[in-house]
Amino acid sequence: MTTPDLxxxxxxxAAMRDIPGWLEDDEAELLIAAAAHVTRGGGARRLVEIGSYQGRSTIVLAATIRALSPDSRVFAIDPHEGTVGSADARLNHGSPTFDAFVANIAAAGVAAFVEPVRSLSYEARWNDTIDLLFIDGLHDRFNVERDYRHFARFLNPDAIVLFHDYAAYYPGVVAFVDTLVAQEGWSIAAHAGSMVMLYRGA
Incomplete structure (x- = not known):
C-alpha cells in the first residue's frame, strides 16, 4: 500500500524558510491556497512561475501539488543570472542561481514536479494553457507588464494570477495590478503581505 502524501x-x-529569498510565511500560505484552489477539480494543471531565484516559492507550489495533484507541474521560468530588483530604481547583480535552485528543489523532494525553464520570461516559448500564473520577476512596470502579457493569452478562463511585491516600495507592480483590476476585468481575491491574488470576476 502506498503511503499518501498529505x-x-x-x-x-519550514522547508521554504531554509531557502534564500523574500517570500514571507503569510505570502507562502496564500500561494499554497492558490495552488490548492486551481487543482481542486482534479486533472493535470500547469502552474507557471516567473522569477524563481533559488527556489523558495517554487518549493511551496511544488510541495502543494505533490500532495494534491501529482500529475500537475510547476514551470519555473528564470534566467538565473542573479539579477533582482527593479529596472526603474535599482537592480542588484549577484551570482548565477541555477545550481542552487536545482539543489534546493532536489533537497526538498519536489524536483519531479518542477520543470525548470532557464530563460527570460518574454523569450520563453509557450503553447499550453495555464491554470495559475505567479509573477515575481523584475518589479518595474515595464517588466511586470511584459511578463504578464507574454502569457496572458494562455490563461484558462478560471485561471488565477498572483503578483509578489504589490507594495509601495515597488510602485510599478502596484500600478500595473491596479490597471488590470480597473480596466481588464480582474478582481482581487486575496491579499497577504505583498502578495496579491487576482481572478476574473466582478
Missing part, C-alpha cells in the same frame, strides 16, 4: 502547510513553510 498536504502539510507547516512542513512546507
Amino acid at each position: 498536504l502539510r502547510p507547516l512542513a512546507i513553510l
Whole structure:
C-alpha cells in the first residue's frame, strides 16, 4: 500500500524558510491556497512561475501539488543570472542561481514536479494553457507588464494570477495590478503581505 502524501502547510513553510529569498510565511500560505484552489477539480494543471531565484516559492507550489495533484507541474521560468530588483530604481547583480535552485528543489523532494525553464520570461516559448500564473520577476512596470502579457493569452478562463511585491516600495507592480483590476476585468481575491491574488470576476 502506498503511503499518501498529505498536504502539510507547516512542513512546507519550514522547508521554504531554509531557502534564500523574500517570500514571507503569510505570502507562502496564500500561494499554497492558490495552488490548492486551481487543482481542486482534479486533472493535470500547469502552474507557471516567473522569477524563481533559488527556489523558495517554487518549493511551496511544488510541495502543494505533490500532495494534491501529482500529475500537475510547476514551470519555473528564470534566467538565473542573479539579477533582482527593479529596472526603474535599482537592480542588484549577484551570482548565477541555477545550481542552487536545482539543489534546493532536489533537497526538498519536489524536483519531479518542477520543470525548470532557464530563460527570460518574454523569450520563453509557450503553447499550453495555464491554470495559475505567479509573477515575481523584475518589479518595474515595464517588466511586470511584459511578463504578464507574454502569457496572458494562455490563461484558462478560471485561471488565477498572483503578483509578489504589490507594495509601495515597488510602485510599478502596484500600478500595473491596479490597471488590470480597473480596466481588464480582474478582481482581487486575496491579499497577504505583498502578495496579491487576482481572478476574473466582478
